[in-house]
Amino acid sequence: MVIHSESEGYKAESLFLERPDKLTSAKRFAIFTAVVFCGPTSGLRFVAPDSKHLSREGGKEVAGITSFGAYVPYYRLSRKEIARAWDSYPGDGYRAVANWDEDTITMAVEAVIDCLRGFNRDIVDALLFVTTTPAFHEKSSAAVIAKATDLKNDLFVLDCGGSLRAGTAAMKLALDTVKAGAQKNVVVAAADCRLAPPNSGAESDFGDGAAAVMIGDQNVAVEIEGVYSYTEEFTDRWRRANDQFVKTWEERFVNTQGYNRLLTITVTNALKRFNLKPQDITKIIYPAHSKTAHTRCTMLGACGFTKAQVQDPLFDKIGNTGTAHPLQMLVAALEDAKPGDRILLVSYSDGGDVFNLKVTENITKLQGKRRGIKKHVATMKDLPNYGRYLLFRGLVSREYEAPAPVPYASLPREWRERNSIMSLHGSKCRKCGEVQFPVERVCPKCLSKDDYEEVSLAQKPAKIYTYNKDFATPTSDPPNSMCQVDFEGGGRIQCIMADRDPNELEVGMPVEMVFRRFHEEKNIIHYYWKARPPREPKK
Structure with a gap:
């Protein structure tokens, strides 16, 4: 890219920018001053870079999804069992239930590992973690995930949340970051484990889970050809800082004035922005707070979509997984997608984000090599009863004859042994090849000292x-x-x-x-x- 600029009293020298990520700080500052001081209408012009940095189709920059993965907990709870516990009308299907020792961090770790199968993890430059139910409010969960997945320390991390749209918002941020050249490969991981009031409709509709996608510009499996966002403040579901359960307003108002109206506006505007017609779309992915709301969504008829174009919302298998829900449905769609398919990914919360996705030939290199949604769902097991779910979520406690012993807690000790504890590193002796866990300075086989390399056992x-x-x-x-x-x-x-x-x-x-x-x-x-x-x- 060549920049020329002249203005009264200011002149910016020409700069050739092969790739933005190769710029020195001095060149970056020169571009900044050229734009700020010379002004956009004062003779500043941009010349396209060399064709080797452009995609093959129409000179567009290549950027999109280069990998994907998901995680669904081992346990599921039948909606009939929930209805039995409360003597209410039984629903169909199941909701996924995180185990008692799982949270959004552990589920995101599983999704990231699934996403990075077959990839060298050193290529990851940034990790964006998305959740509305973080394990920590004042500590980076993304940093914990990065350590557990053995990502490099030279890494940018960001914790995102506050909205069920945060997953797609993080995807857009990752896309813009890659296009700007600041990072080459950005992983976006979303996970949620939300609580609904017992004996509420949301208790059956919710589910726990995670999903992850990697955004990059090499070997793109799904090109992101456009993103549209619509924002209009609307209070339908919310949870304040100190609330344990998600709250909601009256269902008719929520659906008519919120969900259906805003989703229709968002998708209609997106189709116009992308210059697309409903028949151009292979699959449309959109979330909903309940199965009924998804089935009766008026956006489909208003925009001209058919039911055959609608991606399975996973309500009968997993439930609404919050920020991870749109991404989990995307992973499920990509498991069966064919090169050339066009997918419309939609999120919803105070409006929505819409992604115009085009599947490429590279999708076949990923399919079948990840557990994704299909393999996880196929290996789920029923929880024996509703009471076990309450126990897992800490909504009831169990009295024991004697308290369980609690291991001694020491942050300095954990820091010293962080590679073994957090990344499951062992030591491999360079002399005899003996592998030990945890990392040991002295080899018990040949007794060599401090002559080892750390190896990941995870x-x-x-x-x-x-x-x-x-x-x-x-x-x-x-x-x-x-x-x-x-x-x-x-x-x-x-x-x-x-x-x-x-x-x-x-x-x-x-x-x-x-x-x-x-x-x-x-x-x-x-x-x-x-x-x-x-x-x-x-x-």
Whole structure:
């Protein structure tokens, strides 16, 4: 890009900008002064860069989704079971329920790992985490996710929230960042675990889960050809800073004056902006606060869409997962998408965001290689009863004969061993190749000292060496299952098991490591790794 500018008393020298991310600070300042001091109408002109930095189609800059992933909790709760507990009218399907040791951080970690399968994680330049239910209000959850997923320290992170539109808003921010050349690969992860008042419609409609997409300009699987946003303040659902449950106004007003009206305006304006007709769209993705609202959405008829074009909203399988809901539906659509498909991604909250997406040939390189929505849903297990759900969410407590022992909490110790605790790093001896966990300065095999390299064990295949089932130790998901796990290539860890059927445990069973809440003491949430059977459908 060449910049020429002349104005009264000011003159900016010509600059050739091969890529914005290659600019020196001096050149950036020169561009800034050229625009600010010379003014946009004072002879400032921009000349397109060399064609090697443009896409093949029409000279547009390539930017879009380069990967995607999702996470759906292991447990699900039947809506009939919820109705049984309250003696109310039974609904259809299930809602996903996060385990007692899961939160939005742990679910986002799972989604990011799924998104980055097959990628070198060092390519990630930024991580944007989106949620309305953060584990921390004054600490970066994104930093915890970055450490657990073993991303590099030379990384920009941002925590976003405050609206159910935050997921698509973060996608737009990531897109603009990549287009500007500030970052090359930006991961957007969204997760929510919202609480609705017991015996409310929202209690059945909500679900827990996460999704992640990576935005970049190389090997783009889904081109983002346009983004449109419409904003109009409207109070329909809200939760104040100290509220435990999401609140809502009367349903008819919420649907007629809010959801249906604003969604119709947003999509209509977006189609005009993109110069598209409804028949140009392969799939339209739009969220809703309930299955009924989604089914009866008047936007479809007003804009001219058919029911065949509507992406499954996942209400019967997962529920409304808050900020993650539009992204989870997008992941589900991409699992079956074909090159050339055009997808309209819509979010809703005080208006909405609309993404005009075009699927490319690169989608076939990702499909089938992620757990996404399909594999997670296929491996879910029913919660035995509604009471267990209340226990998981802390809405009821259980009295024990004796309090459970709480591990000693020490932030300095956790900081010293942060690579082993947070990233599940072990040490591999450079002399004999012995792998140990946690990181050890002295090799127990050849006794060499400080001659090792750290290796990640988080994604290593592993098997149960031995296990037990403890029915005496208090736990929200009894029995408490402990195991020793041997990693492929060396290394052993003793840990708790999660997301398992106690009756199916056996020596030699394949397992994988998962990042979970371990305990909470001194007002500190401590995370660690647990083992579980792989979330893969049985053949």
